[in-house]
Amino acid sequence: MARAATTSDAFNAVAEPRRRQILLYLAHDERQVGEIVTAIGLDQPSVSKHLGVLRSVNLVRVRRNGRHRLYRTNAAAIRPLHEWTETFEQYWRHQLNRVKERAEAQANPKPLAK
Amino acid sequence: MARAATTSDAFNAVAEPRRRQILLYLAHDERQVGEIVTAIGLDQPSVSKHLGVLRSVNLVRVRRNGRHRLYRTNAAAIRPLHEWTETFEQYWRHQLNRVKERAEAQANPKPLAK
């Protein structure tokens, strides 16, 4: 089997840096494709293709307005990623505590028991 | 340009479901490769290759013990992903509030001003 399609889920879609950039750009309010093109600095077909990927996993919503298409990030679709990473939070906290404790022990050594 | 390498950053490494599975499995404590193989249900070379990818982006740490290698998730490396997703939290909250408000308005309509 080859690598999973970028369109297979949000994890794969978001692996591409330009798509993350686009999602940030479209998070606050909707923009038409031309605006994205100038903001991101890619050519129009590339942007359209990235938008296609994002659409296919519901990371963006589109609305037509005359000859424009207004895109906007669908933040809810990012939630599963947030939740997955969150399951590791307790572990990195743990790691940080251990580092901190070692630093404190170094600075202020506990006397050995007699 | 082709798709970015899976080894290029945590986002790409984590796009693969089996690697996410491995990271969860190794989050709590260290395990040798053989254990991962039986736990995940992939053959050994595949697991080793996934571990290689995870190693290359520092998502796991290895320790040698005799002829075993003990792997463990390096949770700190997941933090950037968590933080990226977190920037969208305010937006999905917003969306959810709007949905809730509409539902309440529907159930309990506000009387029109006279």
Added chain:
DNA sequence: TTGACATATTCCCATATGAGAATGTATTGT
């Protein structure tokens, strides 16, 4: 030393990628 065991690496292959270039498709104004 010789196996046996644990893991890593290499080779093969079907498949998907992202960018660029070119072209297709709606929609609007005149």
Added chain:
DNA sequence: ACAATACATTCTCATATGGGAATATGTCAA
């Protein structure tokens, strides 16, 4: 109807993928 505008789609290509199979590397035990 026509040209212009705004996007989307198609094509080509170099490149990387993940799994399977086979093989290499390293470490221990006898």
